[in-house]
Amino acid sequence: MLSKKTKYGLKALSYLASLEDRQPVQIAEIAKHENISQKFLESILLTLRKxxxxxxxxxxxxxxxxxKDPKDILMTDVMRILExxxxxxxxxxxxxxxxxxxxPDEATCSVHKLMLQVRDSALTVYRHNTLADLIK
Amino acid sequence: MLSKKTKYGLKALSYLASLEDRQPVQIAEIAKHENISQKFLESILLTLRKxxxxxxxxxxxxxxxxxKDPKDILMTDVMRILExxxxxxxxxxxxxxxxxxxxPDEATCSVHKLMLQVRDSALTVYRHNTLADLIK
DNA sequence: TTAATACCCTATCGATTTGATAGACTATGC
DNA sequence: GCATAGTCTATCAAATCGATAGGGTATTAA
Incomplete structure (x- = not known):
């Protein structure tokens, strides 16, 4: 399950990307627009900044x-940072x-075999999506 | 992250599928062979039986x-039951x-859009894998 | 019929994570 | 120098997870 941290982070990034100019936006504005607890969002934005x-x-x-430009922000990076x-x-x-x-042995582990495929399929999705794709 | 419940459940199913005959196998034997806490495995097997x-x-x-035959057990079903x-x-x-x-609106939600693709990619993997595929 | 076997069920418990809140501190701009 | 708005630390309740304990019950072999 996706954590709220990731969910909120994605929403905040999307909101920022949806604005025409790149002027600073206050935490309070983002929180209000996306229905997010402001204090919680604070820590998330801090993570994204760091x-x-x-x-x-x-x-x-x-x-x-x-x-960066939204089309240069890959979801692989965003997901790894947040989730x-x-x-x-x-x-x-x-x-x-x-x-x-x-x-004892990854090569013969059935869980390993299945999860490898799942990881690759998820990676493919994240690699083909930028922040710009999400707000289209 | 995959829960241990799912992980152990998959391992137990794989072990049963790897045996030639379909004679009953004791919990203790499965637990020992797969390095799983026996008591925890009990509850998992119970879930799988129900x-x-x-x-x-x-x-x-x-x-x-x-x-059922391992080749008729889809990972979509197994994952939904366990995870x-x-x-x-x-x-x-x-x-x-x-x-x-x-x-407020799923149609314009960026998280929704991304997670829909992730779900579909995972579904594709699970639908194309049976228990028989995992022990090959 | 009886006793051993092995599944069935409930309860509990510590550890960790999660989501959220409070409050004080610091840098910036007017 | 004062208001503004990000930064940092600490704390906290609730939920979840993984594991364990202990007794109950159905089945089978002898």
């Missing part, structure tokens, strides 16, 4: 804004690989 | 066994649909 997707400006007239691994199981994760302690 | 994938036999010589919805968000779920309370 990972380089958003810029911020303090003080009057401040807020958050997209750094973490795309794979459903660590042993098939590209960026967050971990060996399963209970599984 | 949903019609497994049969059980009590008393001496009892255990669990597959009811629940295949969709990452209720508003794109076929079997567990729920409206998002915060989202």
């Amino acid at each position: 990972s380089g997707l958003l810029g911020s400006k303090k003080g009057k007239g401040g807020g958050y804004y997209l750094i 973490g691994p795309i794979a459903l199981v660590p042993c098939v994760s590209l960026n967050f690989y971990e060996k399963c302690e209970d599984c | 949903s019609g994938l497994l049969g059980s036999k009590k008393g001496k010589g009892g255990g669990y066994y597959l009811i 629940g919805p295949i969709a990452l968000v209720p508003c794109v779920s076929l079997n567990f649909y729920e409206k998002c309370e915060d989202c």
